[in-house]
Amino acid sequence: MPGVLGEIDLKLSDPGSIMARMADAIVAEGLVKRYGSVVALDGLDLVVPEGTVMGLLGPNGAGKTTTVRVLTTLLEHDEGTATVTGLDVIADAKELRRRIGLSGQYAAVDENLTGFENLDMVGRLYHLGKQRSRERARELLERFDLVDAADRPVKGYSGGMRRRLDLAGALVAKPRVLFLDEPTTGLDPRSRLGMWDVIAELVAGGTTLLLTTQYLEEADRLADEIAVIDHGRVIALGTADELKAQVGGERLELTVSSARDAATAKAALAPLAISEITVDERGQRLTVPVSGGADVLVDGVRRLDAESVKVLDIGLRRPTLDDVFLTLTGHAAGGTDTERKQGEKAE
Amino acid sequence: MSAFTQALGDGAVVAKRNLIKIKRVPDLIVFSTLSPIMFVLLFAYVFGGSIAIPGMDYREFLMAGIFAQTVVFGATITGAGLAEDIQKGVIDRFRSLPMARSAVLIGRTTSDLANNVIVILVMSVTGLIVGWRIHSSPLEALAGFALLLLFAYAVSWGMAIVGLMVRSPEVFNNASFIAIFPLTFIANTFVQESNLPGPLKTFAEWNPVSAVTAAARELFGNTNPMASEPSAWPLQHPVLMTLIWVVVFLLIFVPLAIRQYRKAVAR
Numbered sequence: 001m002p003g004v005l006g007e008i009d010l011k012l013s014d015p016g017s018i019m020a021r022m023a024d025a026i027v028a029e030g031l032v033k034r035y036g037s038v039v040a041l042d043g044l045d046l047v048v049p050e051g052t053v054m055g056l057l058g059p060n061g062a063g064k065t066t067t068v069r070v071l072t073t074l075l076e077h078d079e080g081t082a083t084v085t086g087l088d089v090i091a092d093a094k095e096l097r098r099r100i101g102l103s104g105q106y107a108a109v110d111e112n113l114t115g116f117e118n119l120d121m122v123g124r125l126y127h128l129g130k131q132r133s134r135e136r137a138r139e140l141l142e143r144f145d146l147v148d149a150a151d152r153p154v155k156g157y158s159g160g161m162r163r164r165l166d167l168a169g170a171l172v173a174k175p176r177v178l179f180l181d182e183p184t185t186g187l188d189p190r191s192r193l194g195m196w197d198v199i200a201e202l203v204a205g206g207t208t209l210l211l212t213t214q215y216l217e218e219a220d221r222l223a224d225e226i227a228v229i230d231h232g233r234v235i236a237l238g239t240a241d242e243l244k245a246q247v248g249g250e251r252l253e254l255t256v257s258s259a260r261d262a263a264t265a266k267a268a269l270a271p272l273a274i275s276e277i278t279v280d281e282r283g284q285r286l287t288v289p290v291s292g293g294a295d296v297l298v299d300g301v302r303r304l305d306a307e308s309v310k311v312l313d314i315g316l317r318r319p320t321l322d323d324v325f326l327t328l329t330g331h332a333a334g335g336t337d338t339e340r341k342q343g344e345k346a347e
Numbered sequence: 348m349s350a351f352t353q354a355l356g357d358g359a360v361v362a363k364r365n366l367i368k369i370k371r372v373p374d375l376i377v378f379s380t381l382s383p384i385m386f387v388l389l390f391a392y393v394f395g396g397s398i399a400i401p402g403m404d405y406r407e408f409l410m411a412g413i414f415a416q417t418v419v420f421g422a423t424i425t426g427a428g429l430a431e432d433i434q435k436g437v438i439d440r441f442r443s444l445p446m447a448r449s450a451v452l453i454g455r456t457t458s459d460l461a462n463n464v465i466v467i468l469v470m471s472v473t474g475l476i477v478g479w480r481i482h483s484s485p486l487e488a489l490a491g492f493a494l495l496l497l498f499a500y501a502v503s504w505g506m507a508i509v510g511l512m513v514r515s516p517e518v519f520n521n522a523s524f525i526a527i528f529p530l531t532f533i534a535n536t537f538v539q540e541s542n543l544p545g546p547l548k549t550f551a552e553w554n555p556v557s558a559v560t561a562a563a564r565e566l567f568g569n570t571n572p573m574a575s576e577p578s579a580w581p582l583q584h585p586v587l588m589t590l591i592w593v594v595v596f597l598l599i600f601v602p603l604a605i606r607q608y609r610k611a612v613a614r
Binding site: 072096097098100101105106108110112117122124126128153169 | 353357360361363364367368371372435436437439440441442443444445446451
């Protein structure tokens, strides 16, 4: 029956927007939030497809936490609309809270309760019932490697353990959408790596995740797509690779001992450059845009050696998200990142 | 499950959490009972000798006042506890859960009530040791304790508003002391209000703490047979006046506290 098939065809090709909306776990349009004269969100737009990880990247005060609070119904925005799993964050707030999990910037666990008691309490408040709450608490303690500490008050937990417990708390009701606000801030490097593994495993299971972070590396590692936020607005959106492409490709950076050597080096490396070679004002530092990875570095060193150029330092630099941030906003992402970059240069 | 029973159920979960804290951090209850004990001893033995209440023993007069002061101080734990929870992000977690909006406040005020029950028990024993006696029927005495606790419960909701507004336990403690000291001292708690100078006397007569103190005195049978009839209406009908205060406090504080909770977020 061609008529019927025709109708089906029509429905399938019908406004993609409806289909698209069904598949978008988070949709925010033109969010504005003011605190007196301070504008925390200034027309923020965000779409997170179901089952993907969105990284909100930005320095302190950019509006990351405010965004999470609006989307998790903790804060009412002044303008714009926001839906999570199709539910409006203001009108359907109560139903929405059943479907989301939130782990905040500070591990919001009760220090005086044990790990088990914390999770059991959260289960009861999600109205899972006594039996189910207990089972779920045990499951999560096992999953997050906290079984041994389960019956000890949280007071004695390490920072990493607290964060894991807090994350477990956000997962009690098996939420469809998970919000993690700076999940690794304040953790030592080892605990951070552990946390990343836990989160990566989690999203492999298909949970939609909105993650905020100040750590560029973290967004790069965990997020499918990154929204760079500054002054309450998304100033760039894309995959880590897309953002890097925006800033430019790899480059060879070298320092020589004199301006004369610099001129020689510039001539020697010219065949490798894919665009113009720049020399800094002191005339000792060259940046050569290249493509081809480590081979180019080896080739470059050979060419310099053939011309007897005295090289003080040479390296192949791939753009990092730090560069993305610097290019987009004109300032570094945060004090620690600037320091880290300086540390790298010093090495 | 109706909204109301759900709020009570969620409130019970939160209250249990707070009570576990009393168990795990016994210092809290120790110190919240030590200071009233100290007050009893201080007033009974240091000031007591200089404060003459013609017609009765000062210690008999004193106890109802100390009870009132102590339960009002006990009620401040509500504000400090909520401020601490905000600071630590626990309120953010609660507010992201599909639980009743009033539940955290119901749980908090309830567990603080339980705390006050323990404190009152300890104080009663101390009072009995220094020579205080109840001269009324057990039922009246029980009504006296119930009234003190009910009054403190209503005050708790007021403290909740302040705690949620200041969001820092330290700031809350300083702020609440400024309010609580005049309320518990410019009253009939430690002296007879009739001896106070003009404006202070009027303040004391209409002070809610005076009403609950006078009510407790009446119900414990610790009234002064030689004292003249109080001139102000609230102290002529202290039990009724206390109940009126409780209703007024709850009608004002409960909705305001819930409103403040809905807006409360950590900084």
